[in-house]
């Protein structure tokens with residue numbers, strides 16, 4: 256995985272225009288994620304042209320500084336280059352020169368305003384096949400580095416708790432020779448939200464599980480809940496997502512209303528984000544988690560399965576869930592979360608929820624997997 260940065264300008268303007276402040280990309284063998292960062296809100300129009308094959312994005316009411324008019328050569332078999340330039344007085348045009356791609360997706364995130372472009376290549380069919388019968392799981396411990404996540408009344412950090420749970424989870428799942436398990440981080444480092452699903456997409460993962468600890472202004476709030484990605488009208492779910500996305504509740508509501516700008520609508524969530532499978536996975540994880548906890552900690556509250564627009568799940572191409580393992584803001588649950596034994600129970604029960612989902616649930620997945628393996632053999 257390689258990260259390049261084309262532009263890194265600290266720009267702020269009084270003109271009311273937004274600036275293109277940065278363009279990054281993460282390049283993997285069959286997959287590239289391009290992230291265009293802006294200083295403010297804008298409208299974006301997209302179009303694909305042929306001869307030569309290219310994709311362009313017009314960012315309205317925006318400016319780019321002269322030294323940023325640059326070409327970023329990529330040459331990874333999918334993209335030749337990314338170019339950004341002032342197209343007319345009010346428009347910055349970002350062009351992706353294409354080589355060979357299967358598909359592309361685009362969506363937006365806020366704070367800072369980002370346009371994310373996912374480009375999918377054609378997998379290498381000559382790759383050795385035995386490995387392809389294995390399932391790949393990507394575990395995502397939330398936060399890290401300068402982002403502590405939620406902080407408990409006794410100063411326990413969410414980032415530390417969830418990292419330890421994720422490491423334990425990896426250890427448990429890795430005992431199964433049919434599973435390949437990866438973490439989005441295995442140490443105390445910051446990983447941007449949009450990079451976490453990029454890692455899962457690049458691994459062609461079968462499942463993505465993000466681990467978090469909950470927080471509430473009410474110290475009494477406690478219990479576990481598991482989310483999948485979907486729009487919501489539920490105020491409490493919206494608050495949890497706003498906190499994890501690090502944007503205001505007001506912006507969350509607005510974002511939900513405006514997502515049609517880039518055609519990221521329910522259909523996309525349903526199809527690309529495997530919404531139905533995500534829902535089953537969420538149920539399997541949450542039920543196992545609640546049942547295991549109840550045995551040892553009878554006061555545990557089961558909030559069940561919920562849904563909300565979590566940035567960290569946007570753009571995931573596989574069944575994906577976010578688990579809130581307990582409330583770090585609750586003094587008792589904070590104390591429990593600091594204990595190795597409690598973390599072990601959480602890791603074990605999430606692991607069995609995942610295993611249960613993979614073994615019991617979808618025949619269609621098994622069939623799809625066999626087909627994938629056959630494709631690779633041919």
Ligand SMILES: [Zn+2]
Nearest residue numbers: 397404467468
């Ligand atoms: Zn979190």
